Amino acid sequence: MDTATPAVTVALHDGTRVVAESAQVDARRHGELLLPAVDRVLAEAGVKLDAVTDVVVGVGPGPYTGLRVGLVTAATFGSVLSVPVHGLCTLDGLAYAAGQAGIEGPFAVATDARRKEVYWARYEDPRTRTGEPAVDRPADIAGQLAGLPVVGAGAVLYPEAFPDARGPEHLAAGALAALAAERLASGAGMLPPRPLYLRRPDAQVPKNYKVVTPK
Secondary structure, eight states: OBOSSSEEEEEEEOSSSEEEEEEEEOTTOHHHHHHHHHHHHHHHHTOOGGGOOOEEEEOOSOOHHHHHHHHHHHHHHHHHHTOOEEEEOHHHHHHHHHHHTTOOSSEEEEEEEETTEEEEEEEEETTEEOSOOEEEOHHHHTTTTTTSOEESHHHHHOTTTOSSEESOSSOOHHHHHHHHHHHHHHTOOOBOSOOOOSSOOSOOOOTTOOOOOOO
């Protein structure tokens, strides 16, 4: 599952193929949409939740509130089912999806970070990231990515900085699950299921709030 972008997406993978998948794009309803999506995917596959042997969750980078929904849900499922919970970089899942769509590389992935910024990373190919994810203004990285296809909603939002924007715009959990299945089968390392924020949340405690004391 992944909630690091406006796409609320869930998939079930049997180790060989994606059995069922759901994706809805709504940046403000992650908490409302995620559990019904899980129910829908399980029903489509004809299995119960207790058949799940591993949980994979996108760890971002992404906005604080949406990202937290997926991570907390994944952790809860892992605890209830007593199964491992694995993290994957959301940008890696989108790069893998780009590979499924026919992009070979090198290329970059950029998602919307709000505040007129993008979360981004460069890839040698759909499975190989060449640096750590970052958050920047599009104009500040346009030169670094000049001549490269850029995949994702961040590229579509800023065509002046990323003239060769490519799809898919949003991650589908089937790609994340397929990448995780590959890595688990090969013994490759996975990330801990902890959020990759890259910056502080928008919500802040007021600095000069009035303290009310009882009389």
